[in-house]
Amino acid sequence: MILNDAARTALNSSRLAHLVTLNPDGSPQVSVVWVKAVGDELQMGHLGDGQKIRNLRRDPRCAVSIETGVRNDIGLDEYLIVHGRGEITPGGAPELLQELAHGYLGPDVTFPPMPDPPPGNIVRVHAERVGGVGPWTD
């Protein structure tokens, strides 16, 4: 496994994740997203077909960073960086967003806030290496 239990816990704590993809000219593009982790896979839901989806279809290399909100014993703020490759699978975005909304917005929230949301896409980031400040390697 690339992600240990501490890393998976950080990624499943309903904190915002910063997803970096690569634009056609190679420059970096950042989106702030909701995330969950299952095994070594990070999952994110997107209703649309925006720049980050188009970027990952063209070049799967990406990175995800997340703050844990924990300050370690020597006074530094913990954060996790996951480098990996993104895969796009069509559909399923409303269901994943609804599941994540319970943690990110509130237990009773209905999300997306529309009657017939588009199926969208799920981004799956296959973790390849981790970095940052925290107990991310056993």
Next chain:
Amino acid sequence: MILNDAARTALNSSRLAHLVTLNPDGSPQVSVVWVKAVGDELQMGHLGDGQKIRNLRRDPRCAVSIETGVRNDIGLDEYLIVHGRGEITPGGAPELLQELAHGYLGPDVTFPPMPDPPPGNIVRVHAERVGGVGPWTD
């Protein structure tokens, strides 16, 4: 100006910033850093000569993202993305880090925690465009 007052305030609030640079193979590299903003320039101090410094010397294209901790009127968490170009100027890192440490660690903290820190480098990111969720355009 690219950065309006709200964006500059967000960048000067002692919240962690996610700095994205480009590795030699074009893949994204993320570091979580302390930041301040002066005009349209973001400033970060680095004691060493690490990957992000080498990356910016080779390819100045970069991005910085930061969460504000504010939830907007429709329930979404605000965040700011700054895309720009990085410039490295040698020296001055201990002084900038000490200034930032008062906000990031505590008003009485001495940082770097060593008697004779190396002069390091200052990264200056010249903002070119902003994005995200928040009042970043007037």
